Amino acid sequence: MKISSFDLNLFVILNAIYTEGSLTKAAEVVGITQPAVSNALSRLREKFNDDLFVRTGSGMVPTQKTENMIQDVQSALTLIQQSVNEPDTFDANSTKRNFKLSLGDVSEGRVLPFIMSEIYKEAPNISVGSYAYPRSDQVHALSTNNLDFVVDPIIPRSDEINSEKVFEDDFVVMHREGHDLSKIKSPSVNDILEQKHLHVSGRKRGLHLIDVELDKIGYRRKVALRCQHFLIAPTIIQSTDLVLMGTRSFAKRNNLPFFEIPIEIPSMEYFLIWHKSDEGDGGHIWMKDLIIRAFKDAQR
Known part of the structure; x- marks a missing residue:
């Protein structure tokens, strides 16, 4: 043929x-x-x-x-x-392009302020949308241009996408000022597990990475409250005796006292994910660079 x-x-x-x-x-x-x-x-x-x-x-x-x-x-x-694709034709200063991202609420807090600040200076006519997509729909959304980028701890199993690690952070235990744990010089795992915990997850079921690791050594947290979004977590921690096992950067950004977890738990990694067909597109390259810079700034 x-x-x-x-x-x-x-x-x-x-x-x-x-x-x-x-x-x-x-x-x-x-x-x-x-x-x-x-x-x-x-x-x-x-x-x-x-x-x-x-x-x-x-x-x-x-x-x-x-x-x-x-x-x-x-x-x-x-x-x-x-x-x-014609990367040389992209003019950030004049384009009115809209970029569609899928970020969790924590990632929104980490990078959207930086991204919008840079856009305001470099590309005043660009707009950005952040949308929640189930992992099962991410590749389809990227391939149909319903999304330009996804940021997620899990890379989809697909030959259609490319990815790059943009953020890594370790886990700590957060608590309110004056909490009983703050009076212990080096809290043990048992000290931590004796507390009532706040667990944040948008899923109806399934273990968090922390719980998977604790389960391996025969430990389990006492979850007193499970909520969907991290936005409310600082207020809950500051006003109750609940503790939160989360990332160090989240604790610092929200001025929450914290201490190290005395066992080895893998760090939390986030990946920037995009469709292969967008490689070489000037606007896509520009936005990818901006997102990567935003995450680098968040890690300082």
Whole structure:
């Protein structure tokens, strides 16, 4: 088959069906109707003399023929996208571009003030939106330009995305001024676990990294209050005897007394995540650099 006789847009649709597992979702990603995607799939099947995808109860499942060529197709599409992007045309001072980020509430507190301060000085017409997306939807949102960047401790398992570690912090125990723990020179694990704890999580279930590590050595916290957002945590800690196991930078930013945890617990890492198709885009490069600088500033 000669490439000159092949409509290369069909490869875009092939990749969208493979990524989304659905003709309807593939249509949303590409920006065409679902019948147009069905028609494109029919043309692809005729070209390759293969079904390419089989409809099942869980979606469109690729055949072995598709699996054999999809990596080359995705690599070629990424290279083409990089070639058509024009980084030199981006002018931060004049652009009216809107950047869409997915940040947790703690990351918002760490970096949005810095980001908006720099935008005010360098790019007054740029706007930013911060949105909550479930991890299961992040790759789809990045591929459909509903998001430009995600910041999260977990990197999605996908060949479509790139990532870079932008922040790392260790865990401490926070408490109010005058708390009984402040009277102990070197609080032990038992001293900590005898306290009632505040636990912050937006999830309905699942253990925090701290609890996973404590569980390994047979310890468990007494959680007296579980709340969804860190925004309220400082007020709760300052007005009760509850303690909070969280990051050192959060304690410092909110002027909360804290002490070290006397066992080894892995540090908290955050990664900046973006779609490969955005590589080479001037505005994307500019915003990525700004986010990285914001996290470096937050770590001081």
